[in-house]
Amino acid sequence: MLGTTWLAKLRGGLAACGLLAVAACGGAGGEDGPVTVSVWAWYPEFKGVVEAFNASHPDIKVEWTNAGTGADHYAKLKTAITAGKGAPDVAMVEFQQIPTFVILDALADMGEHGANEDEDLYAEWAWKQATDGEKVYAIPVDGGPMALMYRKDLFDQHGIPVPATWAEYAEAAVKIKAVDPDAHIASFGSDGGWLNGLMWQSGCRPYGYSHTTAKDQVKINLTAPECERVVDLLGDLVDKGLMAKDPFFTADATAALDSGKYWTWAAAGWTPGYLAGSLKNTTGKWAVAPMPQWTAGADEQGDWGGSTFTVTKQAKNPKAATIVARELFGKSEAAWDIGLNKAFLYPLVKDIAADPAFTGKAYEFFNGQKVNEIFVPVSQKLGDFQFTPFQDFVYSELDDRSAEAMTGGRPWGTVLEETQKNVVAYAEQQGFKVSK
């Protein structure tokens, strides 16, 4: 065990030192040549974005490293931050992780370098999550407004109405099972971020935290009725065998999506891009509808995922790093051309999301449907939603407790109760005053 932990740490440290050396070497020659800014990010097709930036900024040179996706990237970043050296100047960080890195004292305030100017550029909800008062900790890039993907051909063929409410969703699940005993309406994916997005869409606001106002106070309320009803409904579908149990993003789940085993997926603005590459058999058979509502006729929306650029406190030239964070995507047409058409990011830059080139784009995967006409209003509708400064722990609890329920080891009704209990205990152990 010691061996593994230390080896992993050492390796992270060595890799990071290597990068640091590169950055330091490049950065030293600031007056003669361009300033070098190191960036860690895992966007697809990111190479072209970096090249576009370097081409349009003769005074700054971005050195890009893909340090892994999600958890791997964060493990390295957190290690470098704890070590006090080895972190990149600019790091990609997802929205739910921003408060975590803020409390680790990892992020520089870009507000000091004029980043507050960008406020009007971005979707309001995203800017709120990226900032804390006047402090700008992150520059939004892409988001994950949620909508319901469904197999239009199968729904049409069997005369099942596309669910507009969650009650109708449960009814559709029964009908689908009756039509095809091997099929499920969807899979319960054991993904904390996904469940969080669904709870957000239900009007549940389980967390509250502001580092500026009170760094040791956090609000946790996962047992509000708006949160509970999500788990109750989905759990019931799982228990009845109407919803499958495959974790998302596994080969099994993808195969099931592509073979008519799942008829829907409550997914995010980035999902079409992710799926278009891997679902070959069912291209053109999918369509997107707005999320089912908890109250008929309501318009509650949620978000799953999305990311930002942050400047770390280890940045040697925070000013140049801020420029990189703001302008890698920002208003850059060249970058968004790649972001929208190759990487299939959902843009949080308001003008780009509202551009007819984006909203009017017809997707072959959705049989020519202009799906952004659905996603864009969702993003505009999204309101305030906060995260805890230990969101990894919360998601891990959500995952583990719902996995227990999925295998029959725990009633679904206690998943959020137990998560709440464990998260509160953890928060208190970490020195927070917890309110509900």
Add this chain to the structure above:
Amino acid sequence: MTRSLPITAPAADDPPAAPPVESRARRRSRRVTAHPVAGMLFVLPFFLVVVAFLVVPLGYAFWLSLSSKSLALGTRFSGIDNYVRAFTDPVLLDGLLRVVLFGLVQIPIMLGLALAGALVLDAVTTKFALAFRLIAFMPYAVPAVVGALMWGFLYSRTFGPFADLPTLVGGEPIDFFSVSLLLVSLGNIVTWAWTGYNMIILYSALQGVPRELHEAAVIDGATPVQVALRVKVPAIKQAISLAAIFTVIGTMQFFTEPQIMARFAPQISAGYTPNLYAYNQAFAYSDFHYSAAVSFALGFLVFVVAYAFVFVNNRRRGKRA
């Protein structure tokens, strides 16, 4: 060999049960001066490597474990608080219990298979035996991560060949990631990876058993099975217990397979094994201090278990002699 570190490391920290301080100091100084400089120079590279990559990191980790970092309050010295927390942490204790139960079932099966394989290899001397030796050893050469991913796909309902086997005779497909089968599935991966390795260790030991012993037994009328069980097995007892100790230590440190398999099996929780728990504490929750304490607590337990194992073994051997 990194697997044996936790045994030797705490042992090195343990001061030998005190002979009178004065005499020990005198004896040591005399011994040091007696060493020629050349000898020390020969030892120096090894010594430096051990200090740089074992003693210093261990010391640093131990020092980390004596402080607590809370997200809201920052870092403070907390003495043994982390250890009190570790030994009363239900998640860690659950994980520990899990690997112990896992080991109780998996280790005997694997070592039994390895021993049987080694005895067969030792008895058969055809070209087939050489090929078999290579094939059996091969899984050990596959990196653990690759092996775990490979098995993840072999277990898959959609892509794997095994899940649908029962449907051929009208049964239900097998879910290898279900609660009841998950540990078995993991055990199978470990057995697949390590049986060949242990078999080669035992086979090498068998090569060292004097042939006269078998011949004498055969002349006395022993059947091949009797030769194997009554002559060969007792002769390689030490190799068997060595293999067992390494396996026990490896099992206590169970990490790679569950870490990889968690992508396929959501019920592998953050604290599924103690090692996984320590990893997540450090690299997901940024609590390097508690992670260090968990690591040391586990290292200590591994040391106790391994030491107890050696002790009991030696006692038994002592009695027999």
